[in-house]
Amino acid sequence: MRPLATGTDAGQIGSARDLVKVYGKDEAAVRALDGLSVDFARGELTAIMGPSGSGKSTLMHCMAGLDTPTSGRVVVDGEDVGRMKQRQLTRLRRTRLGFVFQAFNLIPTLTAEENITLPLDIARTDVDREWFDTVVDAVGLRDRLRHRPSELSGGQQQRVACARALVSKPSVVFADEPTGNLDSRSSGEVLGFLRRSVDELAQSVVMVTHDPTAASYAHRVLFLADGRLVGELERPTPESVLDALRDLGTGAVTR
Numbered sequence: 360m361r362p363l364a365t366g367t368d369a370g371q372i373g374s375a376r377d378l379v380k381v382y383g384k385d386e387a388a389v390r391a392l393d394g395l396s397v398d399f400a401r402g403e404l405t406a407i408m409g410p411s412g413s414g415k416s417t418l419m420h421c422m423a424g425l426d427t428p429t430s431g432r433v434v435v436d437g438e439d440v441g442r443m444k445q446r447q448l449t450r451l452r453r454t455r456l457g458f459v460f461q462a463f464n465l466i467p468t469l470t471a472e473e474n475i476t477l478p479l480d481i482a483r484t485d486v487d488r489e490w491f492d493t494v495v496d497a498v499g500l501r502d503r504l505r506h507r508p509s510e511l512s513g514g515q516q517q518r519v520a521c522a523r524a525l526v527s528k529p530s531v532v533f534a535d536e537p538t539g540n541l542d543s544r545s546s547g548e549v550l551g552f553l554r555r556s557v558d559e560l561a562q563s564v565v566m567v568t569h570d571p572t573a574a575s576y577a578h579r580v581l582f583l584a585d586g587r588l589v590g591e592l593e594r595p596t597p598e599s600v601l602d603a604l605r606d607l608g609t610g611a612v613t614r
């Protein structure tokens with residue numbers, strides 16, 4: 360077994376070791392994660408792919424402290440998530456993690472700007488205007504800040520959600536199917552931004568996706584099957600991701 364990464368390893372933003380998650384009991388038990396170990400690199404965009412039910416969302420939820428593993432360890436930004444009390448977890452999520460979901464989850468009555476700064480307002484933290492401007496310019500929303508979500512396209516709404524995830528300068532952003540509701544052009548805008556947030560703003564992003572084109576924006580793609588890590592690709596292209604998925608379909612391992 361590999362040693363557990365800790366916060367002293369600057370190369371990793373998160374690690375899981377021997378992660379098991381069982382939902383339900385007895386005959387109804389589902390082993391969503393089956394002894395999975397993985398490291399997520401700091402300063403990279405990592406994509407997680409795999410068939411439906413392979414454990415992608417469960418892994419992400421366990422990493423983010425939104426779900427509790429049955430056994431195994433999770434370290435995020437140097438913190439042993441399994442040892443944290445609920446209040447500490449809430450604080451970790453609020454101050455050091457960012458989230459982007461398939462549904463944009465914007466507040467319809469607030470403007471784009473108010474939606475972006477909402478997490479800071481809730482945490483009663485001052486907005487770092489310089490960083491806010493950097494993020495807003497990076498997502499290309501400067502001229503849309505006073506608009507409400509209903510006045511924005513799907514891609515623009517998801518870019519607001521991305522800016523909201525980044526405005527608190529999180530250690531890592533977890534994105535679960537961020538382009539699942541978007542057409543290909545809007546997807547490209549959002550993915551381009553997520554990648555730029557890593558390359559130009561030094562953020563770290565972990566993204567679950569079904570889409571090989573979306574995965575090709577990542578530095579690295581991890582493949583799950585049956586709750587296990589079964590392969591990975593560096594510098595993916597849509598073609599190499601498709602090939603890997605085909606290999607996985609036949610049981611081959613791409614590592």
Ligand SMILES: Nc1ncnc2c1ncn2[C@@H]1O[C@H](COP(=O)(O)OP(=O)(O)OP(=O)(O)O)[C@@H](O)[C@H]1O
Pocket residue numbers: 382383389390391409410411412413414415416417418
């Ligand atoms: N709350 C739950 N209760 C019971 N079973 C669950 C629960 N959440 C997930 N599962 C099961 O765990 C397994 C893994 O689910 P998970 O959502 O992590 O897969 P996924 O790879 O994200 O799937 P998809 O691509 O369809 O979103 C599935 O068999 C699922 O039915």
